[in-house]
Amino acid sequence: MRDWVLGLTVVTGTGEVLELNGDLFKNNTGYDLRGLVCGSEGTLAIITAATLKLTDPLPPAIRVVCGLADSSGIGDLLAAVRGRYPGVGLFEYFSGLCLDVVVRHTGARPPFPTRYPGYVIFEVAGDAGAPNDALIDWLGELTAAGRIVDAVVGRSIDQGRELLGLRESISATLSKYYTLHKNDIAVPVQRMGSFLSEIETFVAQAYPTAHCALFGHVADGNIHVNILKPDGVSTPEFTARAHAVDADLFALVRAARGTISAEHGVGLLKRDFLHFTRSQAEIEILRGIKRIFDPHGILNPGKIFAAEAKVTPAR
Amino acid sequence: MRDWVLGLTVVTGTGEVLELNGDLFKNNTGYDLRGLVCGSEGTLAIITAATLKLTDPLPPAIRVVCGLADSSGIGDLLAAVRGRYPGVGLFEYFSGLCLDVVVRHTGARPPFPTRYPGYVIFEVAGDAGAPNDALIDWLGELTAAGRIVDAVVGRSIDQGRELLGLRESISATLSKYYTLHKNDIAVPVQRMGSFLSEIETFVAQAYPTAHCALFGHVADGNIHVNILKPDGVSTPEFTARAHAVDADLFALVRAARGTISAEHGVGLLKRDFLHFTRSQAEIEILRGIKRIFDPHGILNPGKIFAAEAKVTPAR
Numbered sequence: 001m002r003d004w005v006l007g008l009t010v011v012t013g014t015g016e017v018l019e020l021n022g023d024l025f026k027n028n029t030g031y032d033l034r035g036l037v038c039g040s041e042g043t044l045a046i047i048t049a050a051t052l053k054l055t056d057p058l059p060p061a062i063r064v065v066c067g068l069a070d071s072s073g074i075g076d077l078l079a080a081v082r083g084r085y086p087g088v089g090l091f092e093y094f095s096g097l098c099l100d101v102v103v104r105h106t107g108a109r110p111p112f113p114t115r116y117p118g119y120v121i122f123e124v125a126g127d128a129g130a131p132n133d134a135l136i137d138w139l140g141e142l143t144a145a146g147r148i149v150d151a152v153v154g155r156s157i158d159q160g161r162e163l164l165g166l167r168e169s170i171s172a173t174l175s176k177y178y179t180l181h182k183n184d185i186a187v188p189v190q191r192m193g194s195f196l197s198e199i200e201t202f203v204a205q206a207y208p209t210a211h212c213a214l215f216g217h218v219a220d221g222n223i224h225v226n227i228l229k230p231d232g233v234s235t236p237e238f239t240a241r242a243h244a245v246d247a248d249l250f251a252l253v254r255a256a257r258g259t260i261s262a263e264h265g266v267g268l269l270k271r272d273f274l275h276f277t278r279s280q281a282e283i284e285i286l287r288g289i290k291r292i293f294d295p296h297g298i299l300n301p302g303k304i305f306a307a308e309a310k311v312t313p314a315r
Numbered sequence: 316m317r318d319w320v321l322g323l324t325v326v327t328g329t330g331e332v333l334e335l336n337g338d339l340f341k342n343n344t345g346y347d348l349r350g351l352v353c354g355s356e357g358t359l360a361i362i363t364a365a366t367l368k369l370t371d372p373l374p375p376a377i378r379v380v381c382g383l384a385d386s387s388g389i390g391d392l393l394a395a396v397r398g399r400y401p402g403v404g405l406f407e408y409f410s411g412l413c414l415d416v417v418v419r420h421t422g423a424r425p426p427f428p429t430r431y432p433g434y435v436i437f438e439v440a441g442d443a444g445a446p447n448d449a450l451i452d453w454l455g456e457l458t459a460a461g462r463i464v465d466a467v468v469g470r471s472i473d474q475g476r477e478l479l480g481l482r483e484s485i486s487a488t489l490s491k492y493y494t495l496h497k498n499d500i501a502v503p504v505q506r507m508g509s510f511l512s513e514i515e516t517f518v519a520q521a522y523p524t525a526h527c528a529l530f531g532h533v534a535d536g537n538i539h540v541n542i543l544k545p546d547g548v549s550t551p552e553f554t555a556r557a558h559a560v561d562a563d564l565f566a567l568v569r570a571a572r573g574t575i576s577a578e579h580g581v582g583l584l585k586r587d588f589l590h591f592t593r594s595q596a597e598i599e600i601l602r603g604i605k606r607i608f609d610p611h612g613i614l615n616p617g618k619i620f621a622a623e624a625k626v627t628p629a630r
Contacts, residue, residue, distance in 0.1 A: 003318050016596040023503035025535040026577035028354050029585070029592040030601045030619055035350035039343050056401035086371035188338035220340040262341035270344070277344040281331040285607055286345045292603035304345055 004053045008034050010045035013294025023051045036289070041265050042300040044293040058089070061123040062132060063160040064139065066148040067116035071095075071200060073147055074120070075193025078218055080147070081122055084138065090123040090164075093196065093223075094215035098170045101213060105173050108166055111152045120148075120218070121167050128153075128160050170215050171224075179229035181242035185253050186222040186262035195256050199223060202252060206245045209233075222262040225249070250276040266304045274305060319368045323349050325360035328609025338366045351604070356580050357615040359608040373404070376438040377447060378475040379454065381463040382431035386410075386515060388462055389435070390508025393533055395462070396437055399453065405438040405479075408511065408538075409530035413485045416528060420488050423481055426467045435463075435533070436482050443468075443475050485530050486539070494544035496557035500568050501537040501577035510571050514538060517567060521560045524548075537577040540564070565591040581619045589620060 007021040020034035021027055037044050068074075074093055082088050096117045102108050111119070126132060132153060139151040154160030174180055187195045196216070203212045209230045216223035229238045250260050250273050259277045261270050274283060287305060290297075301307040322336040335349035336342055352360050383389075389408055397403050411432045417423050426434070441447060447468060454466040469475030489495055502510045511531070518527045524545045531538035544553040565575045565588050574592045576585050589598060602620060605612075616622040 012596075012600075018594065018597055018600075020597075022572045022574075023505070024501055024572075024574050024577075025504060026501050026532075026537050027574040027592070028578055028580045029574055029576050029589060030581060030598070031355055031359070031604055032350050032353070033597060033600060035347050038347070040346055044346070056397075059402075082371075087374075186339055186341050189340060190338070217341075222341050257337045257339075259337075259339050259342040259344055261344050262339075263343055265343045266345060274344060277342070279333065281327075282333055282335075282348060283345070285327075285333075285348060288607035289346055289604060292600055292607070 005034060005038055005050055006053050007051040008037055008047055009049035010037055010047050012045045013296055013299045017048075018045070025053075039265065041267060041303050043290055043303055044299065046299070059125050060127055061090075061160070062126045062128045062135065063090075063121060063123050063154040063163045064135070065111045065152050065163050065166070066120045066122075066139075066142075067112050067114070067150040068118040068120060069116070069146075069149050071118045071196045072193070074118075074196050074218055075190070077120060077142075077147060078189075078192070080142070081124075085124040088122060088124055089219075090121065091217075091219040092121050092167050092215065093218050094119050094121075094167055094170060095200070095213060097211055098174075098213045098215050099166060101177070102166055102169045102173050105177050106169050108169065109162070111163060111166065112150050114150070116149055119166075121163060129156055167215070170213065174213055174226055174228075178226075179235060179238070181227040181229070181238065182264075183225040183246065183249065183260075184222070184262050184264040185225065185249070185258055185260060186220065187253065187256040187258035189219065189221040191256050191258075192218055192221050195258075196223060198252065198256075199225065199249075202249065203227070206248065207241075210238075220262070221258070246273065253277075268303060271303070271305060320349060320353055320365055321368050322366040323352055323362055324364035325352055325362050327360045328611055328614045332363075333360070340368075354580065356582060356618050358605055358618055359614065361614065374440050375442055376405075376475070377441045377443045377450065378405075378436060378438050378469040378478045379450070380426045380467050380478050380481070381435045381437075381454070381457075382427050382429070382465040383433040383435060384431070384461075384464055386433045386511040387508070389433075389511050389533055390505070392435060392457075392462060393504075393507070395457070396439075400439040403437060403439055404534075405436065406532075406534040407436050407482050407530065408533050409434050409436075409482055409485060410515070410528060412526055413489075413528045413530050414481060416492070417481055417484045417488050420492050421484050423484065424477070426478060426481065427465050429465070431464055434481075436478060444471055482530070485528065489528055489541055489543075493541075494550060494553070496542040496544070496553065497579075498540040498561065498564065498575075499537070499577050499579040500540065500564070500573055500575060501535065502568065502571040502573035504534065504536040506571050506573075507533055507536050510573075511538060513567065513571075514540060514564075517564065518542070521563065522556075525553075535577070536573070561588065568592075583618060586618070586620060 007023050010018050010020060071093060078091055081091065096115055099119060103110050136153060142148045154163045203225060207227055211228040213226040213228060214223060227242060253260055254276045260273050266274055283305060297308050321338050325333050325335060386408060393406055411430055414434060418425050451468060457463045469478045515529065518540060522542055526543045528541040528543060529538060542557060568575055569591045575588050581589055598620060612623050
């Protein structure tokens with residue numbers, strides 16, 4: 001997101017109003033405080049105005065959904081699609097359970113008569129309504145080579161929208177119908193190939209009685225792990241279990257040089273795990289920066305890291 | 316540039332080695348120290364390794380050079396080109412003198428038989444070798460409407476390269492053959508229309524005996540102003556004059572909510588002018604951040620802002 005923020009107006013913890021970067025595309029005069037405030041979760045300053053950089057409308061796209069036997073070939077599949085369609089944007093994975101949930105609760109039509117363990121949706125530039133024989137032939141080759149099990153191509157704008165809807169409905173449907181424990185992890189893109197199946201294996205072992213709905217932005221190395229609370233387990237019991245398992249999950253993330261939070265932030269829920277992604281030396285610097293912007297500790301105290309101990313002067 | 320930096324390894328002024336962001340595309344765990352170090356001119360930490368995000372090769376492009384009667388319509392011309400060719404990337408202005416210099420010293424072929432006060436080069440996606448009647452018709456309409464005076468389209472890869480060479484040779488040719496006073500300013504893109512001609516007028520008045528070679532990245536709001544030292548004026552005399560004029564130039568930049576340095580940085584040359592772009596409250600925060608990374612003031616001291624006064628303990 002911070003790539004799209006040109007400028008911010010903010011108020012610091014001492015009441016200073018700062019105009020950070022105005023509406024400038026380029027500005028190399030000292031440190032980038034605008035970027036520092038982006039993602040600071042309200043702990044450095046309160047944002048009162050923002051200038052965003054808008055993009056040109058995306059060119060028309062053809063959407064393709066593939067059924068997969070498992071997630072282990074996901075990195076190679078991304079490389080293959082990018083090799084053939086440079087500039088490919090959307091490339092998303094979702095597990096079989098995600099599609100089950102969407103089909104069950106939204107009445108969406110499944111893309112294939114058969115249910116597969118995982119799916120990918122990607123987008124290539126082009127006119128969905130025009131003949132796309134080369135694309136279809138190539139998907140046939142991928143199928144014949146066992147890299148995908150089946151594929152469906154949106155042949156109109158409506159069909160493309162319906163296919164994307166399968167992916168886009170996952171998050172809202174899960175939140176509406178289930179009690180969830182959510183994680184939002186990321187690893188370097190080149191590690192996604194092995195990491196996605198590693199996480200699937202880990203989760204299956206750590207939560208033998210719970211279902212896991214897993215989806216992610218493969219091209220960003222980002223995976224959303226959603227554990228569904230099983231029936232018959234109380235929410236506090238489930239949360240305690242999830243908290244304990246998180247430490248093991250984050251150890252895997254750290255070993256893969258990943259992050260415990262790709263998009264969601266740290267807040268309170270991930271605060272005790274910050275050291276899995278940031279070193280102690282970094283955390284000291286973060287705290288120092290916090291003190292500069294907010295010397296009295298009044299801005300969202302206790303978020304990201306524990307509030308500073310207040311020294312009460314002796315009377 | 317910082318948009319393309321995924322991760323940095325840095326050493327702070329206390330000798331701490333920090334791995335900032337690894338190779339992650341997304342990471343929302345605390346403040347973005349990687350972005351903070353980018354553009355910090357060696358004052359916060361020494362960068363020992365960087366991971367950069369590479370892009371797919373750009374699609375083939377058609378290059379167009381237009382001759383202009385003056386620079387006042389540049390903002391409208393950019394809007395017209397973008398309206399017709401969404402996603403247009405390159406869109407650069409250069410003054411007549413820039414082309415004169417390139418033609419004189421590199422032997423490049425001028426794009427038109429007539430010399431114009433200013434030029435624009437832009438790029439639209441497409442195959443330069445294929446017929447481009449629609450583009451050529453549209454350029455004819457712009458000419459008939461008086462928005463440009465003439466246009467030439469690169470009809471092959473070689474011709475396109477030759478046209479781009481006119482723009483790309485400017486900086487090196489100026490530096491090789493002339494003593495220059497350089498500025499690198501930017502304003503919000505929407506102000507470029509009036510600002511470019513405002514700067515041209517200002518420079519002509521401020522330097523009545525010097526030539527000015529002006530070129531810029533119009534789509535970024537960024538203008539490079541190069542004053543050529545006149546013959547018969549000593550370099551110290553020229554530099555003193557330029558320094559005095561810079562304060563007036565930067566007042567114009569500030570009035571347009573711009574920056575005194577879009578790309579080059581602050582260093583020593585622009586240090587005394589930092590307050591034209593950053594407020595006093597911001598500069599205090601920058602200094603505070605410097606103290607956190609480099610409490611002993613050993614990293615590139617005196618760059619961006621004056622070094623902290625050292626307190627020598629009494630013996």
